[in-house]
Amino acid sequence: MVISDEVYEYFVFGSKPFVPMGVFGEIAPVVTLGGISKRWMVPGWKLGWIAMTDPKGVLRRKKIFASIIVYRGISVDPAAIVQGAIPQIIANTDETFFANAMNVMRETAEICYHKLKGINGVTCPHKPEGSMFVMVKLDMSCFVA
Secondary structure (H helix, E strand, C coil), X not given: CEXXXXXXXXXXXXXXXXXXXXXHCCCCCEEEEEECCCCCCCCCCCCEEEEEECCCCHHHXXXXXXXXXXXXXXXXXXXXXXXXXXXXXXXXXXXXXXXHXXXXXXXXXXXXXXXXXXXXXXXXXXXXXXXXXXXXXXXXXXXXX
């Protein structure tokens, strides 16, 4: 079974396309987690979903599907105001919003990558191509007092 957190699926600005793990559902069942807070840039809006790709029924036979339903019954629902706003947000968000957001992410990643290259003891082995994060390698010998 694969559990795939895909909240950053739309945050791709490099040359490599995003590939959802669900396409591999024939090989192994996939539980995909998604949400709106990243795509619409509304941090703290705890509204998401779980999607399952399980053509062979493994998750049902192992009662994983039933366990998720039980958990859903005991978890806290999103705030009513968030639930009420969602239809309007989805219906009225223009594609330019997403394009502008990705341009800002791309530019910010570029700046961060180049600034990190100028710091002694910090290496950024891969230029960011998505998400909101940069992976770095620290040479701790450069930071010894």
